[in-house]
Amino acid sequence: MRWLVLLLGLLPHGAWAGQVIANRTLPAGTVIAATDVSPAGDGPGDAGDVAQVVGQQLRVMVYQGRRIDPSALTAPTLVGRNQIVTLTYEKSALRIEAEGRALSAGSVGQIVRVMNNASRVTVSGRVAPDGTVIVQQH
Incomplete structure (x- = not known):
């Protein structure tokens, strides 16, 4: 059981969550602007992740500092x-x-x-x- 927990801890967390963080609390239905989000890490694809999220509409509320899950986004x-x-x-x-x-x-x-x-x-x-x-x- 311990090796399973260790293995899960070594997996990259980016695969489980979105790659952008909310700069403020965003209510459901908000169309995301460039000022509402920032990159989650220092990876090379982070600017592209922000560009993909901008213009999308949130289906659920996202609190400040939390990652935005791609499943929470929809076309406006x-x-x-x-x-x-x-x-x-x-x-x-x-x-x-x-x-x-x-x-x-x-x-x-x-x-x-x-x-x-x-x-x-x-x-x-x-x-x-x-x-x-x-x-x-x-």
């Missing part, structure tokens, strides 16, 4: 539930835009349901990087 939410969004339909030279209300939250590339405010019809569409919802014909 662009469309919130009940948010007014622009619905876009494109086919060849035709482009139709309408206003709608998002029925669920979503990140870039996710499919969300949106209710068209004018017709009250519910449609599904993919969230674009600019926050619009692109509707495709089935």
